[in-house]
Amino acid sequence: MLPHMTTATRADAQSRVDDILSFRRELARVEAEGALRLDDGPRAALQRHHDTLLAALHAGFDVDRDTRAKQLSLGMRIASLVGALALAASVFFLFHNFWGEFSTPAQVATLLAFALGSFGLTAWLGRVDASGYFTKLAAMVAFACFVLDIAMLGQIFDITPSDKALLAWAAYAFVLAYTWELRLLLVAGIACLVAFISARTGTWGGLYWLDFGQHPENFFPAAIAIFLVPRVVDQSRFPGFAATWRVLGMLTLFLPMLVLANWGDASYLAVDRQLVEGLYQVLGFAGTAALTWWGTRRDWKDVTNTGVTLFLIFLYTKFFDWWWDWMPKYVFFLVLGLVAVLLLVVFRRLRGVLA
Amino acid sequence: MNWNRGTATVAGLALLVLTNAVALGGAAWNRSGEPDSRLQLSERELSVPWSAWSPPGGENSGLSLRLDWRCNPAATTGARRAAYYDQGSPGWLDSRKMTELGFDMGRTALAPGFRRPHEVREVWLVLELDGPAYRTWQAAAAAEAASAAAAEAAKPPPHVAAHVELPHGGSRLFAVDTGLDRAALRVRYADRAMYAVVRAKVGRLRDTEDVVDGGRIESLSIDEVNVPLALRPAFAAVQPGARGDGRSRFVATVAFGQRAEPWLVDARALPAAAGAR
Numbered sequence: 001m002l003p004h005m006t007t008a009t010r011a012d013a014q015s016r017v018d019d020i021l022s023f024r025r026e027l028a029r030v031e032a033e034g035a036l037r038l039d040d041g042p043r044a045a046l047q048r049h050h051d052t053l054l055a056a057l058h059a060g061f062d063v064d065r066d067t068r069a070k071q072l073s074l075g076m077r078i079a080s081l082v083g084a085l086a087l088a089a090s091v092f093f094l095f096h097n098f099w100g101e102f103s104t105p106a107q108v109a110t111l112l113a114f115a116l117g118s119f120g121l122t123a124w125l126g127r128v129d130a131s132g133y134f135t136k137l138a139a140m141v142a143f144a145c146f147v148l149d150i151a152m153l154g155q156i157f158d159i160t161p162s163d164k165a166l167l168a169w170a171a172y173a174f175v176l177a178y179t180w181e182l183r184l185l186l187v188a189g190i191a192c193l194v195a196f197i198s199a200r201t202g203t204w205g206g207l208y209w210l211d212f213g214q215h216p217e218n219f220f221p222a223a224i225a226i227f228l229v230p231r232v233v234d235q236s237r238f239p240g241f242a243a244t245w246r247v248l249g250m251l252t253l254f255l256p257m258l259v260l261a262n263w264g265d266a267s268y269l270a271v272d273r274q275l276v277e278g279l280y281q282v283l284g285f286a287g288t289a290a291l292t293w294w295g296t297r298r299d300w301k302d303v304t305n306t307g308v309t310l311f312l313i314f315l316y317t318k319f320f321d322w323w324w325d326w327m328p329k330y331v332f333f334l335v336l337g338l339v340a341v342l343l344l345v346v347f348r349r350l351r352g353v354l355a
Numbered sequence: 356m357n358w359n360r361g362t363a364t365v366a367g368l369a370l371l372v373l374t375n376a377v378a379l380g381g382a383a384w385n386r387s388g389e390p391d392s393r394l395q396l397s398e399r400e401l402s403v404p405w406s407a408w409s410p411p412g413g414e415n416s417g418l419s420l421r422l423d424w425r426c427n428p429a430a431t432t433g434a435r436r437a438a439y440y441d442q443g444s445p446g447w448l449d450s451r452k453m454t455e456l457g458f459d460m461g462r463t464a465l466a467p468g469f470r471r472p473h474e475v476r477e478v479w480l481v482l483e484l485d486g487p488a489y490r491t492w493q494a495a496a497a498a499e500a501a502s503a504a505a506a507e508a509a510k511p512p513p514h515v516a517a518h519v520e521l522p523h524g525g526s527r528l529f530a531v532d533t534g535l536d537r538a539a540l541r542v543r544y545a546d547r548a549m550y551a552v553v554r555a556k557v558g559r560l561r562d563t564e565d566v567v568d569g570g571r572i573e574s575l576s577i578d579e580v581n582v583p584l585a586l587r588p589a590f591a592a593v594q595p596g597a598r599g600d601g602r603s604r605f606v607a608t609v610a611f612g613q614r615a616e617p618w619l620v621d622a623r624a625l626p627a628a629a630g631a632r
Contacts, residue, residue, distance in 0.1 A: 099416060103584050
């Protein structure tokens with residue numbers, strides 16, 4: 001069977017390549033240890049099959065065939081991320097530089113042409129760019145063009161600002177992300193969705209929609225919804241997407257909680273400020289610890305790692321709050337170090353229990 | 356539905372076209388028919404904000420004008436009510452009015468140590484151009500100028516000119532009323548060349564200003580008007596913060612449409628000698 005019939009995505013292809021390379025290394029070790037010796041016939045047949053697979057996967061998905069290629073790929077990923085953000089900013093400033101010299105119809109036509117053209121470019125690159133790096137660049141520019149399009153139409157025609165624009169931007173980012181497997185666009189889409197849900201929550205609480213950040217609790221419904229998306233919508237065809245939803249859901253839940261744990265005035269709860277702060281400190285510690293445990297049980301590394309990181313941030317923030325002013329600095333950092341050691345011991349025991 | 360690249364391309368294009376159609380359709384509807392109001396403004400009501408201004412050769416080639424408005428403040432009842440917070444806090448925006456707008460103005464339910472966050476709501480606001488509110492302000496300013504001059508004259512020499520705003524300066528656009536029902540406000544303020552009903556953000560006076568219960572107009576929801584290329588020559592001489600000798604260098608007609616969104620209908624430059632006050 002041809003490799004492209006058994007692999008649907010670039011991640012699947014890379015995983016198969018990694019398995020082949022691992023198999024070859026282990027086979028060499030086993031033969032060197034004298035545990036097994038393949039005859040020349042089967043060895044040559046296996047070698048040919050794997051070579052054919054590797055060539056086909058490389059041609060179809062531009063996968064990395066060795067460690068050096070992987071290192072270069074990491075560099076390319078970083079370059080494409082930085083390039084995507086820079087190009088998006090460039091489009092924004094380019095339009096601002098010249099838009100005042102256009103008539104209104106020309107401004108509208110230019111905005112629409114930018115949006116449609118960048119989408120067309122992304123679709124074309126998606127077909128010809130097996131690596132996906134250039135598609136990511138084009139997709140980010142397409143998203144920036146769409147954001148610019150709607151924002152500038154608002155400015156040109158003095159349209160009342162509306163949170164509905166966030167929903168349109170989120171939908172567009174999701175189309176780009178799920179079509180060309182772009183996690184950067186998924187993050188952009190989730191950010192827009194979080195802003196929209198939080199704005200609506202703030203509106204139901206009586207706030208003007210742009211002021212939703214005044215009450216960090218407005219983020220909570222969005223956080224729960226975001227975290228639960230991978231349980232409702234199957235993400236298995238999109239590597240890393242489920243983890244992205246979960247991690248962003250956790251950040252959307254616990255970072256506002258961290259703010260409330262230190263600034264109770266921002267809460268909707270009309271009770272004493274210190275009570276609010278205490279409540280959110282407890283919720284922060286309990287929530288991050290529970291999610292760390294749950295992530296370990298479900299084998300979700302992303303949830304475990306994010307949970308541990310957030311737990312430490314909650315912990316160290318409180319340490320700073322309690323002790324920074326009166327404790328000698330060497331004692332303060334010694335305490336932080338000892339707490340880290342204690343956590344290592346706890347995690348080692350936990351690992352032993354779960355193994 | 357099976358999600359593939361063909362479907363995605365159609366979905367992406369549909370989203371682009373639909374969103375643009377909604378935005379442009381809304382703008383077209385706002386400008387359709389007879390405008391809800393049409394005000395003839397001068398440089399006193401339309402200024403170039405620093406945020407929207409770029410020097411020649413700068414990186415923002417667009418131009419927007421800020422709608423400058425003000426209000427007659429409540430009677431000063433203490434030092435904390437002076438200056439900054441008076442600017443957006445009219446006397447008529449009292450506790451009763453704020454309750455009508457949906458604000459909880461009660462204080463008894465607050466727990467000790469609880470400090471209520473600043474709450475802002477979007478409501479309808481009536482702006483009056485060159486009307487009774489402006490006359491009231493002129494009378495008050497003239498009385499204050501006279502009082503200051505008299506106080507100065509009573510002092511031993513040397514005399515120093517009183518620093519009070521002259522009655523002919525500043526915007527003639529005054530916030531005079533607010534409500535949740537746009538149609539009812541329009542019935543009450545029927546003159547469409549004098550009154551515009553616009554969206555604005557209103558909040559309670561912050562908890563540190565407990566001296567007077569009431570509200571504050573934070574800002575207009577749309578506080579800038581875009582200048583299209585065809586009308587740019589009328590504003591060639593205008594720069595942010597520069598008002599020359601107080602005479603306007605242009606007159607401009609701003610209309611407010613079906614959705615209360617403004618746009619610049621017409622503008623023309625005035626010769627320096629003929630500038631309107």
